Amino acid sequence: MNSLGKVVLVGAGPGDMGLMTIRGQEYLEKADCIIYDRLLNPRLLSIAPANCEKIFVGKANHLHTVPQDKINELLYEKACKYKLVVRLKGGDPYVFGRGGEEALYLIDKGVQVDVVPGVSSSIAALAAAGIPVTHRGVSKGFQVITAHSKKDALADIDYLKLTDETVTYIFLMGLSHVGEIARGLIAAGRDAETKVAVISNGTTNHQKKVVATLNDIDEAVAVARIDSPAIIVVGEVAKLEKELNFFEQRPLFGKKIFLPVIRGFDYTLGNPRKSFFENELESKLIEFGAEVITACSGAIKPIECDLKFLTELKENAFIVFTSANGVKAFFWNLFEVNNLDSRAISNVKFACIGQKTASTLKEFGFNSDIISEKQTGEDLALALNGILDSSSETYWFCQKNTSELFEKNIDSKIKLNKIVCYENKQLEYDNSEDMKEKISTCEMAIFTSGSNATFAIEQFGNNVPKKIISIGPACSKTIINLGYEVYKEAEISSYDGIMELLL
Structure with missing residues (x-):
């Protein structure tokens, strides 16, 4: 029986988290070891189990790339140690990703190999820039060409084979040679006015592009300060970029926002669920096009509670x-700690602070009997004061070191069991200095609680953007007490309220 583990080459896509395939995600969730490159979204690593070994083999901060033969040896070494090794590669493993070389090496060593295709940047980056790779009457096909060779020299490209005006030509890894490529195409007979687009960081929320002609693309790239990784697209399909530019037309595209977050405990119907994002607001901001810089100030951890008393509650008790x-x-x-089910709370009534909390309760199959109009503890306490009396059983499930607003405003005649x-x-x-630099380049900060505001201001100080968005009055008070001004405050103290304010 083969004692070697399995190695799976997984394409991570070009940068947008949503472009990871379901099959690729399933392998990441089970991986014992991940060996990964630079050009992929680092959040993908959070999908892996906590004990998964993660090894970076890409190029960063001008350090030399790990030689391919060393990567091959490393993959074999980890296959000898682990049951499942994931080789995570940006884009697609077989589109200039050297995946074929790695697979052949491992097969020769007797290692079982599988491959999960990824969405190639050669297609996805164009789509995100509003450029269809083919278009009826304009482009009947496309060709993907590497413009990179050893020692950063221009690849040996036969430009005489790239003169068909009905084909889209896509050059990868060629930003530093864009002028040479343009001149080579012109010398081969291409019209100097042929449209060219250069797309940087395609499919991400800091994507940039420039559209010009073969004659002036070199200068246009320099003026626009296009950075790598970038893709060069030659063909008349580039003319469609304004009409089909859906990705860049999102309302927050180009906005860079600092968001200190608390990592939530995401539990639903008996199982924790994984998310790429630290919280729901971050996900919403990214969906609408913003680039979000997060700093995690803490994590929500559940505390075990003995709930056996629930089976003995009187009718009309309130949680x-x-x-x-x-x-x-x-x-x-x-469900998990007390091994009970919904029958234990069949006679219970529920009171929730605001619609967001009530909707979370509904995910578990229960409607809230009381929902405060405002998302404040004071408003919920006043709502309960109007209907409860000294005979009511009330159980408040809350956070350690919670705000006193609810407890302070509940009528003293009501017996409140705080759990x-x-x-x-x-x-x-x-x-790090790198993180501080990223935060300082943001145009605004969003604070969703007093604790997040305190964390951000105390830890990052002068790097925090001056334009601060607050989720509500309590948060604003903390910001002001810390010596900062509130640029705008959400009318409704919720994530939806913040999104309404921004949009």
Whole structure:
């Protein structure tokens, strides 16, 4: 029986998280070891199990790339140690990714190999820039060409074979040679006015592009300060980029936002679910085109609670939630810790702070009997005061070190059982000079809680953008007390309220 593990070559796509295939994600979720390159979204690594070994073999900060023969040897070494090794490569493993070389080496060593295709930047980056790779009446096909050879020299390209005006020519890894490529095509007979597009960081929210002609593309790239990685597209399909430019027309495209976040505990119907993003707001901002720089200030951790008392509750007892995290932690305790199910709370009524918390409760199959109009503890307390009396059983599932607004405003005649079911644990955070530089280049910051505001301002100080968006009054008060001004405050204290403000 073969004792060697399996190596899977997985294409990570060109940068947009949503372009990772389902099959690729399934392998990442089971990987014992990931050997990865530079040109992929680093968030993909968070999909892997916590004990997965992650090894970087790409080029960064002008360090030399790990030689291909050393990568081949490393893959074999890890296949001898682990059951599943994922070779994670930007784009597609077989589109100038040297995946074929790695696969042949491993097969020769007796290692089982599989490949998961990835979305190639040669197609995806064009689509994101509004350029169809083929178009009826304009381009009948396309050709992908590497413009890179050893020691950063221009590849040996036969330009006489690239003169068909009905074909789209796509050059990868050729940004530093764009002028030479243009001159080579002109010398081979291409019209100097042929359209050319150069797309940098395609499919990401910091994508840039420039469209010119073969005659002036070199100068246009220099003026636009296009950075690598970049793709060069030669062909009349580039003329369609304004009409088909959906990706760059998103309302927050080009905005760079600093967002300190708390890593949530994402639990639903009996199982934790994984997310690429630290929280829902980050996901929304990226969906609408923003580039988001996050700094994680903490993580929500559920606390085990004994819920056996639920089976002995009187009818019309109330369970109170002042956050969506409280809802998730409660049901985690119900299902996972206490081995109970919904029958244990069949006679219970629920009170929730705002629509967001109520909608989270509904995900678990329960409607809220009371929902505060405003997303504040004070408003929920006043709503309960109007209907409860001293005979009411009330159980508040909340955070350790929670805000006092709810507890302070609840009528003293109401017996309130406070049950701490989750906490915000401090995490190590990235306070490197590189992170500070990234934050300082953001045009605005969004603070979603007083604790996030305090964390960001205390840790990053003068690097925090002056334009600060606040989620609501309590958060704004903290920001002002820290000596900063609030640029704008959401009318509704929620993620949706912030998105309404931005859009």
